[in-house]
Amino acid sequence: MNTLEQPVCLICRSANLHSYYYPPVIFNKKTFTYLECPVCLSAVITPLPNEEDFREMYGESDHAYLLKLKEDEKLNFTFLYEPYNHQKYQLDFFNKYNYGSAGKTLLDIGCGSGFYMKYAEQKGLECYGIEFDEKFVSLLIKKTNLKLSTFKTFEKEFVGKTFDLIHIGHMLEHSINPDEVLAFAKKYSHENTILIIDGPLEKNKCLSRWLIKTVSKLKRKKHNTYPPQHITFTNYNSQLRLFERNNLKKLNYEVAEQMFPLPNRFTFKHPLNSVLFLIARSSVNLSKLHPKLGNLFHYAGRFN
Numbered sequence: 001m002n003t004l005e006q007p008v009c010l011i012c013r014s015a016n017l018h019s020y021y022y023p024p025v026i027f028n029k030k031t032f033t034y035l036e037c038p039v040c041l042s043a044v045i046t047p048l049p050n051e052e053d054f055r056e057m058y059g060e061s062d063h064a065y066l067l068k069l070k071e072d073e074k075l076n077f078t079f080l081y082e083p084y085n086h087q088k089y090q091l092d093f094f095n096k097y098n099y100g101s102a103g104k105t106l107l108d109i110g111c112g113s114g115f116y117m118k119y120a121e122q123k124g125l126e127c128y129g130i131e132f133d134e135k136f137v138s139l140l141i142k143k144t145n146l147k148l149s150t151f152k153t154f155e156k157e158f159v160g161k162t163f164d165l166i167h168i169g170h171m172l173e174h175s176i177n178p179d180e181v182l183a184f185a186k187k188y189s190h191e192n193t194i195l196i197i198d199g200p201l202e203k204n205k206c207l208s209r210w211l212i213k214t215v216s217k218l219k220r221k222k223h224n225t226y227p228p229q230h231i232t233f234t235n236y237n238s239q240l241r242l243f244e245r246n247n248l249k250k251l252n253y254e255v256a257e258q259m260f261p262l263p264n265r266f267t268f269k270h271p272l273n274s275v276l277f278l279i280a281r282s283s284v285n286l287s288k289l290h291p292k293l294g295n296l297f298h299y300a301g302r303f304n
């Protein structure tokens with residue numbers, strides 16, 4: 001849809017949306033508001049960001065961790081592997097379901113830092129990654145030696161090529177067209193390709209989410225000014241619905257919980273942070289009691 005059309009739910013395609021409690025975001029001299037879908041309970045931002053908004057959102061500051069490395073210094077990924085962090089969960093699921101033995105090649109769509117590819121490479125897979133920004137891709141190649149390209153170059157170079165595993169990690173929620181991302185994955189799939197998808201469930205139930213929502217409602221902030229990088233917000237059922245609607249047959253679907261956006265380190269120096277840390281950790285433990293509680297999902301499936 002373009003910005004002039006009536007907003008639709010990008011998860012279930014319903015057009016009957018109502019306002020959602022998230023304060024509007026003022027970004028790039030525009031006001032973005034949030035709408036909720038009464039059918040699947042997802043939320044979506046409106047208007048959808050355009051190309052210029054995206055350029056503002058994902059500038060150089062978004063990969064500051066690469067820019068601060070010394071000239072010939074390579075990126076060390078171990079800082080990402082802390083417990084209760086979403087990257088660590090993605091790798092834990094990779095091991096749990098033994099994806100390393102499910103094929104020989106892996107395509108990572110929206111690979112970010114490339115941590116998933118690096119890990120999969122160590123497990124013996126031949127990996128290829130795609131990202132949007134040309135500058136980011138060339139910097140990342142220099143700092144990681146991974147095989148990467150932009151979407152444009154990839155589509156030219158890989159005509160007719162398929163991969164055994166395709167990973168989409170924490171990327172769908174950034175897309176103004178999740179259906180298109182899944183269709184792109186399908187284009188590079190053969191009949192046995194396993195599509196592995198990880199992401200947040202920002203409208204799912206768990207103690208920390210409930211607390212964040214309650215505090216936000218009490219604060220009644222007029223607006224925020226962060227870059228609105230997340231376009232869709234899903235829960236356990238709506239996330240699954242998106243995959244079913246795109247003709248994926250489920251192999252695995254699980255919920256986990258990260259401590260982010262609450263602190264994942266305890267510190268005596270900042271009392272409020274310590275309290276938030278304890279709440280986040282309690283929430284993680286509480287969510288272990290029920291399989292649908294949490295704020296992250298892991299999915300694997302095949303196209304029908």
Ligand SMILES: [Zn+2]
Nearest residue numbers: 009012037040
């Ligand atoms: Zn919906």
